[in-house]
Amino acid sequence: METEPRENDPLAYDIDPQARAISLEEASEIADEVRGLIETGQEHSAWELMRRLHPADIGSIVAGLPRNSRDAMVRVMSPETLTGVLRHMNPLEAGRVGTRIGANMLSFVFAQVHPQQALTTLRHIPFLPIYAVRAVLPRRAEEGYEENVLTRDPDTAGRLMVEDLPAVRFDGDASAVKERLKALDQIRDDLTHLYVVDEHHVVLGQISMVDLALADLDTPVAEITEPIVATVDVDTPVDECARLRRHYNLTQLPVLDGEKLIGVVLTDALLGAVVEHDTRQMQQVASVAGETVDGPISDSIRTRLPWLTVNLGTTFLAAATVALFESTLAQVVVLAAFLPVVAGQGGIGGTQTLTLIVRAIALGELVGVEAHRLLIREAMLGILHGLWLGALVAVIAVIWKQNFGLGMVLGLAMFGNMIIAGTIGAAVPLFLRRIGQDPAVASAVVVTTVTDVVGFVLFLGIATASISLIA
Amino acid sequence: METEPRENDPLAYDIDPQARAISLEEASEIADEVRGLIETGQEHSAWELMRRLHPADIGSIVAGLPRNSRDAMVRVMSPETLTGVLRHMNPLEAGRVGTRIGANMLSFVFAQVHPQQALTTLRHIPFLPIYAVRAVLPRRAEEGYEENVLTRDPDTAGRLMVEDLPAVRFDGDASAVKERLKALDQIRDDLTHLYVVDEHHVVLGQISMVDLALADLDTPVAEITEPIVATVDVDTPVDECARLRRHYNLTQLPVLDGEKLIGVVLTDALLGAVVEHDTRQMQQVASVAGETVDGPISDSIRTRLPWLTVNLGTTFLAAATVALFESTLAQVVVLAAFLPVVAGQGGIGGTQTLTLIVRAIALGELVGVEAHRLLIREAMLGILHGLWLGALVAVIAVIWKQNFGLGMVLGLAMFGNMIIAGTIGAAVPLFLRRIGQDPAVASAVVVTTVTDVVGFVLFLGIATASISLIA
Numbered sequence: 001m002e003t004e005p006r007e008n009d010p011l012a013y014d015i016d017p018q019a020r021a022i023s024l025e026e027a028s029e030i031a032d033e034v035r036g037l038i039e040t041g042q043e044h045s046a047w048e049l050m051r052r053l054h055p056a057d058i059g060s061i062v063a064g065l066p067r068n069s070r071d072a073m074v075r076v077m078s079p080e081t082l083t084g085v086l087r088h089m090n091p092l093e094a095g096r097v098g099t100r101i102g103a104n105m106l107s108f109v110f111a112q113v114h115p116q117q118a119l120t121t122l123r124h125i126p127f128l129p130i131y132a133v134r135a136v137l138p139r140r141a142e143e144g145y146e147e148n149v150l151t152r153d154p155d156t157a158g159r160l161m162v163e164d165l166p167a168v169r170f171d172g173d174a175s176a177v178k179e180r181l182k183a184l185d186q187i188r189d190d191l192t193h194l195y196v197v198d199e200h201h202v203v204l205g206q207i208s209m210v211d212l213a214l215a216d217l218d219t220p221v222a223e224i225t226e227p228i229v230a231t232v233d234v235d236t237p238v239d240e241c242a243r244l245r246r247h248y249n250l251t252q253l254p255v256l257d258g259e260k261l262i263g264v265v266l267t268d269a270l271l272g273a274v275v276e277h278d279t280r281q282m283q284q285v286a287s288v289a290g291e292t293v294d295g296p297i298s299d300s301i302r303t304r305l306p307w308l309t310v311n312l313g314t315t316f317l318a319a320a321t322v323a324l325f326e327s328t329l330a331q332v333v334v335l336a337a338f339l340p341v342v343a344g345q346g347g348i349g350g351t352q353t354l355t356l357i358v359r360a361i362a363l364g365e366l367v368g369v370e371a372h373r374l375l376i377r378e379a380m381l382g383i384l385h386g387l388w389l390g391a392l393v394a395v396i397a398v399i400w401k402q403n404f405g406l407g408m409v410l411g412l413a414m415f416g417n418m419i420i421a422g423t424i425g426a427a428v429p430l431f432l433r434r435i436g437q438d439p440a441v442a443s444a445v446v447v448t449t450v451t452d453v454v455g456f457v458l459f460l461g462i463a464t465a466s467i468s469l470i471a
Numbered sequence: 472m473e474t475e476p477r478e479n480d481p482l483a484y485d486i487d488p489q490a491r492a493i494s495l496e497e498a499s500e501i502a503d504e505v506r507g508l509i510e511t512g513q514e515h516s517a518w519e520l521m522r523r524l525h526p527a528d529i530g531s532i533v534a535g536l537p538r539n540s541r542d543a544m545v546r547v548m549s550p551e552t553l554t555g556v557l558r559h560m561n562p563l564e565a566g567r568v569g570t571r572i573g574a575n576m577l578s579f580v581f582a583q584v585h586p587q588q589a590l591t592t593l594r595h596i597p598f599l600p601i602y603a604v605r606a607v608l609p610r611r612a613e614e615g616y617e618e619n620v621l622t623r624d625p626d627t628a629g630r631l632m633v634e635d636l637p638a639v640r641f642d643g644d645a646s647a648v649k650e651r652l653k654a655l656d657q658i659r660d661d662l663t664h665l666y667v668v669d670e671h672h673v674v675l676g677q678i679s680m681v682d683l684a685l686a687d688l689d690t691p692v693a694e695i696t697e698p699i700v701a702t703v704d705v706d707t708p709v710d711e712c713a714r715l716r717r718h719y720n721l722t723q724l725p726v727l728d729g730e731k732l733i734g735v736v737l738t739d740a741l742l743g744a745v746v747e748h749d750t751r752q753m754q755q756v757a758s759v760a761g762e763t764v765d766g767p768i769s770d771s772i773r774t775r776l777p778w779l780t781v782n783l784g785t786t787f788l789a790a791a792t793v794a795l796f797e798s799t800l801a802q803v804v805v806l807a808a809f810l811p812v813v814a815g816q817g818g819i820g821g822t823q824t825l826t827l828i829v830r831a832i833a834l835g836e837l838v839g840v841e842a843h844r845l846l847i848r849e850a851m852l853g854i855l856h857g858l859w860l861g862a863l864v865a866v867i868a869v870i871w872k873q874n875f876g877l878g879m880v881l882g883l884a885m886f887g888n889m890i891i892a893g894t895i896g897a898a899v900p901l902f903l904r905r906i907g908q909d910p911a912v913a914s915a916v917v918v919t920t921v922t923d924v925v926g927f928v929l930f931l932g933i934a935t936a937s938i939s940l941i942a
Contacts, residue, residue, distance in 0.1 A: 018697055018698045018699075018700055019700070020698075020700060020701070021700050021701035021715055021718075021719055021721075024714070024835055024838065027835075027838045027839070028838050028839060031838050031839025032839065034839070035839060035841075054700065054719060056718050056719050056720070060718075060835060060836070060838045060839075061838060061839050063836070064836075064837065064838050064839030064840045065839065066841075066844065090717065090718065090719070090720045092717075093718065093834075096836065178684060178685055181681070181684060181685060182685060188681055189679065189681055191681060192663065192680075208660065209663075209680040209681055209684055210652070210659055210660055210662060210680055212684040213649060213652060213680055213683040213684040214649055214652060214653060226489055227489045227491075228489075229489055229490070229491060229492050229525065230491070230492035243495070244492055245742070246561065246563075246742065246746060247492075247527050247531075247561065247564065248492050248525060248527050248561070249527070249561045249738075249739050249742070250492075251722075251738060267720075267722060268720050271716070271717065271720070271742070271745070274742070274745065274746065275717060275745065275749070275834070278746070278749035278750075278753070279749075279830055279834070281753065282749070282752070282753045282756070282826060282830055283826060283827070283830065285753070285756075285757070285826075286756070286822050286823050286825075286826035286827075287819065287823060288823040288826055288827055291827060292827075292831070292836070293827045293828055293830075293831040293836065293837070293845065294831075294836070294837075294840060294845075294848075297848065297851060297852060297855075300852055301852065301855060301856070304820075304823050304852070304856065305856060305859060307819070307823075308816065308819060308820060308823075308856055308860060309859075309860070309863070311815065311816060311819050312812070312816060312860060312863060312864060314815075315811055315812040315815035315816060316812060316867065318811040318812070318815065319808045319809055319811055319812050320808070322807055322808040322810070322811065323805065323808040326804055326805060326807075326808070329800075329804045329807050330801075330804045333797055333800045333801045333804065333807075334794065334797060335807075336793055336797075336800050336804075336806075336807040336810065337790045337791070337793040337794040337797070338790055339793070339807065339810050339811065340786055340789040340790055340793065340810065340811075340814055340923055340927070341783070341786040341787060341789070341790050343811055343814070343815075344782065344785075344786035344789065344814075344919070344923065345779065345782060345783060345786060347818070348758065348778070348779060348782045348916075349775075349779060351757050352757050352758060352759045352775050352778075352779075354757075355753060355754060355756075355757035355759055356754070356757075356759055356762060356763075356764045357764055359750055359753055359754065359764075360763070360764040360765075363564075363746070363750070364495055364498075364531060365531070365534070365535075365567065365763070365764065365765070366535065366764070366765075367495065367498045367499055367502050367531045367532060367535050368498070368499060368501075368502025368503065368505070368506060368531075368532050368535030368536065369535045369765060370506075370537075373537065374764065374765075377765075377768065380768060381768060381771055381772065381775070384768075384772060385772070385775065385776060385779055388776060388780075389779060389780070389783060392780070392783060393783060396787065445819075448815070452811055452815065456811070
């Protein structure tokens with residue numbers, strides 16, 4: 001029961017893919033020690049501290065180091081070891097570590113290991129940005145690897161899959177299946193199913209590892225074959241793969257070209273797709289899609305500044321709305337103080353609804369749910385929230401400013417804006433879904449613009465109409 | 472290769488857990504047809520339309536129906552069928568379907584099926600709210616099922632796990648392992664690993680299904696045993712289970728009491744934990760944690776209204792800030808129009824940073840990354856964004872209002888507020904993490920309050936100081 005490197009794994013050099021898990025706190029402590037050692041020039045002691053950890057932990061500690069220390073650390077680890085770490089991490093985090101290490105260094109490292117090892121590792125990291133893959137690949141061009149899965153569209157099943165074919169013939173028996181499984185040494189440990197094909201590689205069904213384990217050697221393949229719930233092709237979007245994994249509980253997806261098996265998306269890549277999808281969605285609602293928190297600063301500017309600029313345009317819409325009521329504001333300047341109250345509450349209320357609907361759409365929770373039912377529901381909630389918040393805000397304003405008219409105007413505006421906030425927060429993502437767009441992109445900007453503008457029109461409009469009560 | 476019900480599965484009544492996957496569009500179309508049929512009293516035709524679908528699709532279509540139609544549909548499906556659908560859905564969605572159907576109806580349905588079937592199904596749905604579990608359970612009290620995993624704290628591994636023990640003795644051989652696997656008919660199809668234990672049920676290692684499939688019948692257990700990367704106990708938080716699943720690529724987690732195996736968290740429950748964690752996090756950033764979009768309206772009010780009320784308090788902080796500068800506003804009323812510009816940009820900028828940091832913390836991406844490096848990075852980004860947005864907003868204001876002083880004041884305020892927004896957007900979640908709190912909860916409210924208040928102080932403060940230039 002000792003940990004021994006698997007015989008068939010050419011990558012198990014100096015690392016232990018079955019090292020014990022550690023907590024985030026322990027990882028942080030070791031990372032601090034490692035950083036301290038490197039800063040005093042003791043890279044080798046730092047590596048001694050890390051090398052018995054799980055590759056997943058080695059990877060995230062290396063990724064978290066400042067650039068200079070990281071480069072020093074990478075030079076201390078042998079190319080084989082670094083490749084092995086990447087190979088045994090989960091694909092999503094390996095992609096991040098590869099990005100942090102940088103395409104140049106990665107290309108340098110991969111050039112020094114066995115070509116097969118480099119390729120296997122690259123195939124294991126579908127989440128590595130395509131520019132990094134291209135930087136690493138040319139050195140392998142002479143080996144004819146360029147025109148393959150590694151250069152496919154990064155958002156498709158074609159990029160997630162490996163080209164190994166876990167396929168067995170329908171007319172064999174369990175012992176033949178086991179022979180085939182033995183030969184699949186690169187992906188064997190990650191398989192939950194094998195695929196049954198005919199002589200033309202047309203897929204007929206699948207065999208689960210459990211059924212295979214229970215089968216006798218002479219059990220015919222047909223007897224343990226079961227139907228396949230879902231297949232994808234190379235162009236199937238990663239998000240659809242994530243949905244199939246979640247909704248149908250599929251641990252593995254066969255990739256077909258027509259009816260022929262050409263690859264398989266493994267468990268780890270599928271989980272990566274689910275997590276990546278969730279991350280992107282959260283970020284899109286906040287208008288920061290696709291950024292990482294520790295990438296190059298120029299990337300961050302490229303992602304965020306366009307949205308900030310668009311938002312500047314929309315806040316000027318709000319400004320123009322306020323400007324329409326300049327004469328009212330000149331008469332009752334205290335109204336200006338309540339502008340952020342109206343806008344802030346509407347924005348929060350709208351974003352609450354928006355976030356819920358975007359998430360529910362992403363999880364497929366709104367199948368068959370009629371849009372008007374959701375709109376009515378959110379409008380109802382807006383009415384109830386508006387009643388409470390409107391009354392509360394009116395009371396506070398009356399007590400603070402001793403102005404009954406002001407309280408009434410503010411309360412009414414708040415009531416109206418909460419209804420609009422709920423309705424628009426639901427309407428925008430539902431509309432985007434209807435026209436086939438991603439409901440998360442740009443929704444938040446539109447919703448807060450509408451709640452700002454409507455809030456100001458209501459508040460300053462009612463104030464203008466009842467100016468005699470509040471002036 | 473026909474789809475046949477498994478002999479050992481008492482739940483495979485009228486449904487086909489290996490029916491083909493359909494797209495979301497197809498599911499929506501069928502759902503519309505089903506709703507139409509039920510509304511004209513043709514429940515049985517509606518069921519005919521659905522019954523050949525995958526249980527995951529049956530479940531989500533039923534969940535999406537309006538209440539009356541849903542109740543009608545549930546009555547048409549036999550209790551066994553409905554139980555089977557829930558049993559074969561993914562646990563997270565099954566929890567949602569169960570919640571939608573309601574504790575009363577669920578309890579009624581579960582009372583009519585075989586006790587073992589009811590229990591197995593309930594154990595398969597750890598994401599069913601505890602009140603629903605309690606409503607369903609009493610009818611089984613006489614069978615002694617009450618004091619078990621079903622009533623454990625919903626946010627722990629104890630609730631996620633099943634109590635079946637996929638354990639084998641260390642001194643046996645592969646044929647004994649296979650015998651044990653055969654006997655585990657309730658969870659067998661979901662297993663990726665079996666656990667090796669000694670005579671006291673102390674866990675020594677694990678056997679992967681792949682290694683078992685490849686082993687000869689007389690292969691000693693020790694020869695195919697490998698170390699276990701991570702174990703949990705009944706009190707381990709669900710979020711930590713999700714982290715272990717993601718970070719270490721573990722498809723299954725053994726639950727230990729001391730060193731003894733007492734249960735296992737299966738693949739589907741682990742994926743559910745990951746997705747649930749991501750959902751809650753997105754929702755917490757938007758202050759709507761734990762809500763579902765189609766649950767009872769009273770639940771929605773309970774989740775959202777407290778946050779809206781807290782936010783009202785914070786917007787009054789912003790209002791009080793503006794009120795401090797009433798005399799300045801009275802002199803240059805056009806300043807009021809630009810309040811939403813300053814506040815809006817700061818809020819978006821701060822939320823962008825916040826969302827990135829919260830997500831990076833959740834994915835364990837900040838291990839070993841020093842907080843001050845992140846703060847400096849975001850402050851730098853704030854300076855760069857501020858330079859661009861400040862210049863832009865100044866130019867627009869000058870062109871619009873023909874007031875050079877106003878443009879200068881607005882530009883400076885924008886520049887300052889973007890720096891604050893970036894810094895505070897990073898500081899708040901990093902501080903919450905430091906003191907051991909969830910960085911997602913309440914962060915957004917704090918960040919937007921700070922950007923509002925600071926933005927107004929900068930804008931109106933600079934305007935007051937340079938009033939002669941703009942009045």
